[in-house]
Amino acid sequence: MSNLDEFFEELRPDELDGYGPIAVKELKKEKNVVGTYCIFTPYELISAAEAIPVTLCSTSDATIKEAEQHLPRNLCPLIKSSYGYALTDKCPYFHFADLVVGETTCDGKKKMYEYLGRMTPVHVMQLPQSNNREEDFENWKEEMIILKNALEEKFNVTITDQRLKEEIKKKNLERETLKEFYQLSQLTPPPLYGTEILQVLDISKFTFDKSLANQRTRNIIEEVKKSYNNGERRISEDAPRILITGCPIGQATEKVVELVEESGGVVVCFENCSGVKGNEELVDENIAPIDALTEKYLNTPCSCMSPNDNRIDLLSELIDEYQVDGVIDMVLQACHTYNVETFRIKSFVTDKKNIPYISLETDYSQSDVGQLKTRISAFVEML
Ligand code: SF4
Numbered sequence: 001m002s003n004l005d006e007f008f009e010e011l012r013p014d015e016l017d018g019y020g021p022i023a024v025k026e027l028k029k030e031k032n033v034v035g036t037y038c039i040f041t042p043y044e045l046i047s048a049a050e051a052i053p054v055t056l057c058s059t060s061d062a063t064i065k066e067a068e069q070h071l072p073r074n075l076c077p078l079i080k081s082s083y084g085y086a087l088t089d090k091c092p093y094f095h096f097a098d099l100v101v102g103e104t105t106c107d108g109k110k111k112m113y114e115y116l117g118r119m120t121p122v123h124v125m126q127l128p129q130s131n132n133r134e135e136d137f138e139n140w141k142e143e144m145i146i147l148k149n150a151l152e153e154k155f156n157v158t159i160t161d162q163r164l165k166e167e168i169k170k171k172n173l174e175r176e177t178l179k180e181f182y183q184l185s186q187l188t189p190p191p192l193y194g195t196e197i198l199q200v201l202d203i204s205k206f207t208f209d210k211s212l213a214n215q216r217t218r219n220i221i222e223e224v225k226k227s228y229n230n231g232e233r234r235i236s237e238d239a240p241r242i243l244i245t246g247c248p249i250g251q252a253t254e255k256v257v258e259l260v261e262e263s264g265g266v267v268v269c270f271e272n273c274s275g276v277k278g279n280e281e282l283v284d285e286n287i288a289p290i291d292a293l294t295e296k297y298l299n300t301p302c303s304c305m306s307p308n309d310n311r312i313d314l315l316s317e318l319i320d321e322y323q324v325d326g327v328i329d330m331v332l333q334a335c336h337t338y339n340v341e342t343f344r345i346k347s348f349v350t351d352k353k354n355i356p357y358i359s360l361e362t363d364y365s366q367s368d369v370g371q372l373k374t375r376i377s378a379f380v381e382m383l
Pocket residue numbers: 037038039040105106247248273300302303304
């Protein structure tokens with residue numbers, strides 16, 4: 001076993017300081033907790049209200065059966081899973097949340113929030129459907145102000161510009177540190193497996209003291225660099241380099257990443273929400289904080305935007321920077337926006353970037369692993 005294999009093996013989240021449900025339980029004694037589901041949520045506003053923003057559980061099939069008592073079966077598994085975790089009180093973060101901040105990204109989600117609101121206080125931000133008109137900016141800015149007022153009232157605090165600027169700096173530093181980490185995969189051969197990238201992103205996300213999270217990511221970067229500079233090579237230079245795009249990935253859908261890597265490929269970049277999507281663009285630290293937050297979050301390259309040109313621009317850059325050999329577009333069943341976008345993404349990747357593309361539709365069950373394995377190994381072999 002190589003040094004880095006052992007290093008990542010030992011990074012078991014349950015043993016990390018300040019990480020996970022136990023950490024939230026402790027913090028809850030002094031602070032309020034705000035649950036979030038989506039990267040359109042302006043985390044900085046929540047932390048500036050002296051509350052802890054936490055990502056709520058949503059990516060496993062453990063609670064889908066219960067969710068289907070209220071929600072249709074033919075709905076995206078992410079929405080059903082989120083709702084099921086809340087309904088069954090199996091998400092520790094939801095359990096401690098004083099408020100959930102949602103957003104009208106897609107139809108299924110916005111209707112689910114109506115039911116969620118029967119269990120816990122929910123504040124829904126009305127997201128514009130496009131981001132290229134001046135009105136979109138003004139509307140989204142108004143939603144930022146409405147959320148700011150709601151947080152101030154709920155938690156009896158004042159969110160000053162000064163506090164917001166501090167939180168913007170902190171969050172930017174977290175984004176930059178994570179970027180420095182996952183950009184290590186731009187090296188040839190890459191020093192990291194895709195599963196390890198997801199593991200580190202997850203650890204950082206659920207470490208609530210951000211200076212601790214950043215320090216931990218920095219130590220990981222140093223460890224990876226040290227081994228690489230000492231000549232350690234775990235991944236073959238010939239392993240096809242894969243970029244994964246599409247719906248949010250994690251937990252149950254890590255099966256896709258594992259199958260790529262079992263087939264001899266390596267995932268070098270996640271364009272998804274859990275990966276690059278939320279970290280690439282920083283919040284401008286030199287303009288009025290609410291304007292800066294409005295601009296950054298409105299630019300999120302999600303398929304709920306129409307048109308969603310930002311996704312094409314981001315993909316184009318990432319394919320070049322990570323010297324990608326093939327693109328896998330992972331779409332969750334019944335996610336209409338990402339599903340419809342596959343045609344545009346396929347044309348762009350194959351015609352403009354001249355590299356192979358495959359789209360895979362899946363859900364949170366393991367029943368399609370055999371079928372996915374056949375398709376993924378054939379794809380990787382072809383590269
Ligand atoms: S894919 Fe879109 S709606 Fe889903 S979490 Fe990401 S930004 Fe939010």
